[in-house]
Amino acid sequence: MTPPIPRASLFDLPLDLLDLPGVATLLSAWAADPASKRTVVTLNPEFVVQCDTDAQFKEDIQRADLVTADGVGITWAAGRMGISVPGRAPGVDIGNAVMRAGGANLRVFFLGAKPGVATRAAETCAALYGVQIAGVQDGYFKPEEAEGIAQRILKADTHLLLTGLGGGKQERFNQRFRAARVSIGCGGYIDVLAGETALAPDWTRRMGVEWIWRIVTLGRWNRARRLLEFVVKTLTTKRR
Numbered sequence: 493m494t495p496p497i498p499r500a501s502l503f504d505l506p507l508d509l510l511d512l513p514g515v516a517t518l519l520s521a522w523a524a525d526p527a528s529k530r531t532v533v534t535l536n537p538e539f540v541v542q543c544d545t546d547a548q549f550k551e552d553i554q555r556a557d558l559v560t561a562d563g564v565g566i567t568w569a570a571g572r573m574g575i576s577v578p579g580r581a582p583g584v585d586i587g588n589a590v591m592r593a594g595g596a597n598l599r600v601f602f603l604g605a606k607p608g609v610a611t612r613a614a615e616t617c618a619a620l621y622g623v624q625i626a627g628v629q630d631g632y633f634k635p636e637e638a639e640g641i642a643q644r645i646l647k648a649d650t651h652l653l654l655t656g657l658g659g660g661k662q663e664r665f666n667q668r669f670r671a672a673r674v675s676i677g678c679g680g681y682i683d684v685l686a687g688e689t690a691l692a693p694d695w696t697r698r699m700g701v702e703w704i705w706r707i708v709t710l711g712r713w714n715r716a717r718r719l720l721e722f723v724v725k726t727l728t729t730k731r732r
Contacts, residue, residue, distance in 0.1 A: 497558065500575045503540050503725070505550065506559045507570060511579030515560055516589035523594060523651040523674045531555070531666045532676040534562035534583040537569075537722035539659055544725075552663040560586065565719065569726040583678045590652060590674075591621040599624045601645050601672060603665075604631040604656025605682040613685035626650040631657050642669035656682040 497518070498509040510518065522528045533539070533556040543550035553559060560581035561567050567577045591598060600623045602610040610628040617623050626648040629641055642665070645653055653672035655662040662677035669675075683689040 499559075500570070502535075502566070502570055502573060502575065503543075503729070505535065505540065505543065505553050506556065507535060507561060507566070507575065507577070508559050509576070509578055510558075510560065510581065512581045512585055512589065514578070515558070515581040515586055516593060518558070519586065519590050519652075519674050519676075520593045523590065523598060525673060528673040529670040530557040530674050531663075531670060532558045532560070532586070532674060533663055534560050534581065534586065534677065534679075535566055536563040536659075537565035538718045540566075540569075541718045541721045541725070542660060546660060549660045549663060552660075552667040555667055556663070565722060569722070572726055573729070583676065584681050584684060586676065587652075587654060587678060587681055591617055591623050594621070594623060594651065596622045596624065599626040599649060599651045601626040601648060601650040601653045602628045602656075602682055602685075603641070603645070603653060604629075604662070604678070605686065605688070606630060607632060609686045609688055610656075610682055612687065613682045616685050616687075638665060639669070642671040645669075645671035652676070654678045654682060656680060 500507045500509060519532065522530050533553050535553070539553065543553065561570065561577050562580065562582045564580065567580060570577045591600065600614070600617060602614045604610060607630040610630055614625045614628050618625055627644055633641060650672035651674065653666070653675040655666055655675060656678045657665060659679065666675035666677060680689055
């Protein structure tokens with residue numbers, strides 16, 4: 493029997509206290525279990541801010557089976573609240589680790605990004621890790637098509653679903669359908685795999701400041717506003 497995951501609460505959202513190796517080991521075990529239908533959220537500061545005005549998003553995160561600390565902002569805020577996080581587990585690193593461990597035994601479905609991008613991402617992962625491609629689907633589908641897509645994912649016996657539909661929408665899809673053994677909201681990871689978007693340089697990732705690189709190079713100024721809101725929220729929240 494799997495021991496319970498140590499879980500804390502940060503801004504009324506769950507935060508599981510596992511480092512990257514621990515997360516990868518756990519997800520690999522879930523992916524190998526035919527009875528598994530689990531969801532994973534990689535929590536970042538933007539998600540925390542979005543939840544202040546999006547009750548459905550907040551509920552979807554609260555219902556997730558695993559919530560990891562994606563960004564350095566989360567570990568910083570947790571530390572101020574007296575929560576000791578053993579390490580970050582970003583979505584990119586989780587995906588790479590699980591696919592590397594699963595190899596040819598792992599069936600992966602790629603959902604999201606522009607037409608053609610998910611296909612290139614799948615081909616890249618098949619070449620790099622030897623994973624089986626359970627299917628691909630771009631993110632430009634109508635709401636009424638979502639259930640049919642979920643049925644495709646389910647019928648393909650998908651072990652790992654990488655859902656890159658953007659914060660909120662991807663978590664809603666994963667929680668609503670639970671169509672794979674492990675469903676993880678992965679943001680722009682599919683674009684990175686396909687070579688559409690460059691991964692932040694290693695030095696920025698080691699220092700935990702890749703978000704600055706993304707804001708400057710990709711022009712994500714709306715993200716900068718949310719990060720500022722997160723900092724203010726953290727600094728004005730009393731430690732429990």
